[in-house]
Amino acid sequence: MRASAFRFELHNVDRGCAARRGTFHTPHGPVEMPAFMPVGTQGAVKGVTVDQLRHTGAQMMLANTYHLTLRPGESIVEKLGGLHAFSGWPGPILTDSGGFQLYSLAQMTKVSEAGAVFRSHIDGRSLELSPERAVAIQEALASDVAMVLDHVVSLPAAEDVVADAMQRTVRWARRARDSARRADQALFGIVQGGLDPELRAECAAALTQLDFSGYAIGGLSVGESPAEMYAVLDVTAPLLPADRPRYLMGVGTPTDLLEAVYRGVDLFDCVMPTRNGRNAMAFTDAGGLRMRNLSLAEDKRPLEEGCPCPACRHSRGYLRHLFMAREMLGPILLSIHNLTYYQRLLAEARAAIGRGEFVPFRQRKLAGWRTAAARADRAGP
Amino acid sequence: MRASAFRFELHNVDRGCAARRGTFHTPHGPVEMPAFMPVGTQGAVKGVTVDQLRHTGAQMMLANTYHLTLRPGESIVEKLGGLHAFSGWPGPILTDSGGFQLYSLAQMTKVSEAGAVFRSHIDGRSLELSPERAVAIQEALASDVAMVLDHVVSLPAAEDVVADAMQRTVRWARRARDSARRADQALFGIVQGGLDPELRAECAAALTQLDFSGYAIGGLSVGESPAEMYAVLDVTAPLLPADRPRYLMGVGTPTDLLEAVYRGVDLFDCVMPTRNGRNAMAFTDAGGLRMRNLSLAEDKRPLEEGCPCPACRHSRGYLRHLFMAREMLGPILLSIHNLTYYQRLLAEARAAIGRGEFVPFRQRKLAGWRTAAARADRAGP
Numbered sequence: 214m215r216a217s218a219f220r221f222e223l224h225n226v227d228r229g230c231a232a233r234r235g236t237f238h239t240p241h242g243p244v245e246m247p248a249f250m251p252v253g254t255q256g257a258v259k260g261v262t263v264d265q266l267r268h269t270g271a272q273m274m275l276a277n278t279y280h281l282t283l284r285p286g287e288s289i290v291e292k293l294g295g296l297h298a299f300s301g302w303p304g305p306i307l308t309d310s311g312g313f314q315l316y317s318l319a320q321m322t323k324v325s326e327a328g329a330v331f332r333s334h335i336d337g338r339s340l341e342l343s344p345e346r347a348v349a350i351q352e353a354l355a356s357d358v359a360m361v362l363d364h365v366v367s368l369p370a371a372e373d374v375v376a377d378a379m380q381r382t383v384r385w386a387r388r389a390r391d392s393a394r395r396a397d398q399a400l401f402g403i404v405q406g407g408l409d410p411e412l413r414a415e416c417a418a419a420l421t422q423l424d425f426s427g428y429a430i431g432g433l434s435v436g437e438s439p440a441e442m443y444a445v446l447d448v449t450a451p452l453l454p455a456d457r458p459r460y461l462m463g464v465g466t467p468t469d470l471l472e473a474v475y476r477g478v479d480l481f482d483c484v485m486p487t488r489n490g491r492n493a494m495a496f497t498d499a500g501g502l503r504m505r506n507l508s509l510a511e512d513k514r515p516l517e518e519g520c521p522c523p524a525c526r527h528s529r530g531y532l533r534h535l536f537m538a539r540e541m542l543g544p545i546l547l548s549i550h551n552l553t554y555y556q557r558l559l560a561e562a563r564a565a566i567g568r569g570e571f572v573p574f575r576q577r578k579l580a581g582w583r584t585a586a587a588r589a590d591r592a593g594p
Numbered sequence: 595m596r597a598s599a600f601r602f603e604l605h606n607v608d609r610g611c612a613a614r615r616g617t618f619h620t621p622h623g624p625v626e627m628p629a630f631m632p633v634g635t636q637g638a639v640k641g642v643t644v645d646q647l648r649h650t651g652a653q654m655m656l657a658n659t660y661h662l663t664l665r666p667g668e669s670i671v672e673k674l675g676g677l678h679a680f681s682g683w684p685g686p687i688l689t690d691s692g693g694f695q696l697y698s699l700a701q702m703t704k705v706s707e708a709g710a711v712f713r714s715h716i717d718g719r720s721l722e723l724s725p726e727r728a729v730a731i732q733e734a735l736a737s738d739v740a741m742v743l744d745h746v747v748s749l750p751a752a753e754d755v756v757a758d759a760m761q762r763t764v765r766w767a768r769r770a771r772d773s774a775r776r777a778d779q780a781l782f783g784i785v786q787g788g789l790d791p792e793l794r795a796e797c798a799a800a801l802t803q804l805d806f807s808g809y810a811i812g813g814l815s816v817g818e819s820p821a822e823m824y825a826v827l828d829v830t831a832p833l834l835p836a837d838r839p840r841y842l843m844g845v846g847t848p849t850d851l852l853e854a855v856y857r858g859v860d861l862f863d864c865v866m867p868t869r870n871g872r873n874a875m876a877f878t879d880a881g882g883l884r885m886r887n888l889s890l891a892e893d894k895r896p897l898e899e900g901c902p903c904p905a906c907r908h909s910r911g912y913l914r915h916l917f918m919a920r921e922m923l924g925p926i927l928l929s930i931h932n933l934t935y936y937q938r939l940l941a942e943a944r945a946a947i948g949r950g951e952f953v954p955f956r957q958r959k960l961a962g963w964r965t966a967a968a969r970a971d972r973a974g975p
Contacts, residue, residue, distance in 0.1 A: 255915070255916075255919045255921055256912070256915065257916060257919075257921045257923045258923075259921065259922055259923070260922045260923060260926065261923070262646075262904050262923065262926070262927065263904075263907075264904060265643075280919075284915070284918060284919055285891065285911075285914075285915045285918065285919075289891060289892060289911065289915075292892050292894075292911075293892065293894060293909050293911045293912060294894070294909075298909075299909070299911075299912050299915075300912070301907055301908050301912070510666065510670060511670060511673050511674065513673075513674060513675070523643050523644075523645060526644075526682055527682050528674050528675075528679070528680070530666075530670065530673075530674045530680075531637070531674060531680050531681070531682070533666075534636070534637065534665070534666045534670075534680075535636075535638060537665060537666065538636045538638075538661075538665055538666075540636055540638045540640065541640055541641045541922065541925075541926075542638045542639075542640070542641060542642070542643065544922075545641065545643070545922075545926070546643065
């Protein structure tokens, strides 16, 4: 059922690993991949205007079906012209289906074969989310890419729980596919299966037969170790069609991104740059900076030499002052810096893959972060 | 002791009232007057980057001596290059002296002839602020315009209390003037005297003899009615030298600004645009909009037709959603809109004075706001 307005153009695979350089064409413009999507859960990236977001280098934004159907409701978004007009973001938008909330709001959720029933985290009222309903909401929101409703469970979990959720995810994916109507909206399937290679393979095979416009790897970053996550990518990514984008949901640290790109992943989203930014942690090539640290009080340097973001036109000392003085400009500037850091990292990755040199690029970056981490350990807490 | 790097150029006085069109030249550029200064108490306008602030049309920013000496301390601001490098604001900066905190933090302050002793609102430690110390701090901060330490009392107050504070303000102003050293920093005197025309006149005469680079009218917006404030302006503004800028401190509503410009005031500061913005109130030519109002939920219009600010690229419905969903982008966008509204109002005022048509301009604006207020009253609470 691939929507014809979408096309994934694979430019090259790195000569030393599975990293892919591609372009995903959408009705709201191309996305150069690998790409990172900033998270605008409620139709806004926290603390960042669309102009500022564009200047970070972001190409595609993520928003969330569960949150938007609760507030303001998809009919209001639709009346206000759909998510693009609503949020003011002119580029492509992907909406998550609400499947992740089956995990993050598990205490308030009941899952049956029909779908999920949530109690709203806002006012306790009941919300039913079936595979068909999740598609209908996303069609009303008018995102470029809709995600199927999947069944996400926390890890570790018993094998029968993981298998059951994976098989339900496949059945739901078929129902979602059969109910999708918009030609200008792509639908991505989501591979589940926990840490079990056979379940992941079974899921990938079943979903591939359903011919989605792209494939996500879901159910990760839910309690497992980085090594376990990378092992899942090692077995799953090669089973996905080479001519469709591969999206690793909700991941992750800069290290996670490079490890996943190395294994053939094309697309990411994560709250980490904005959430850490609000919590006074800045990403740099020399590791994380804790902005409340006294050692920064008189530091004239920017967070990162050569970074073009508005935070890096200030000194570390000023940014520290903003956090100590509880000025909201601190969280704002650090969120923008971290988003810019992620976008620059992905832009560098794309260039490295284009040259066929992703392997040494990844080694260099990982070594820089490791050195910084070791230095921080020696310095003590 | 006028600092030679400063010059007030009076272009014209309106043909129908005392409104003045002038340019105040400073080492960090000219300020077209009448002008409104956004408030960056701690060296940052709340929620607004310097780029965004520049785009509102702001020319000159205000920061606060009391707050900055407590945190981060003027020596740190000095080490980080002074307030301009610290805040990243390239234009002129005026610092208030801390005199207003004698009023706003009266419970934590003791005033003697030597100066004021505060208990810090942050950690309770003691802070001494003499007229000389207030100048020294502002010289370390390296603002373009420093304010003398004045003695602000809340109104209503007994006549002897007001007279005593006014006379102390004059004595402190002389001490401040005698201790000022920087040729690249102007010092403004502050007229006190409560609502008493004779005390105001006595203060204006005494300060004028001290030959400041500019004169502020202080001790207003501290409990009196608008009519009482305008009466003070009626008697005070004409007594100030025509060749120096006149600054009405801490004022006020859009109506207050036009009434004060009408009476010959050149410069303003107020937290209202940002504070109201954070509290979901938007200024428009048709009066204030409460952004949480249900009637805005599906409203596709911008806050104000023709407003160039980033908030006005969104619908009222989206902005309402941001406030209902507690997204920090709501307070950010509304702060920027309100600052832009104030700057556009002053720019229109300058143009009207330049044409000699401030009187009909003021009438038109006031009538628009009054009509909106009457409509809101009829609609009920």
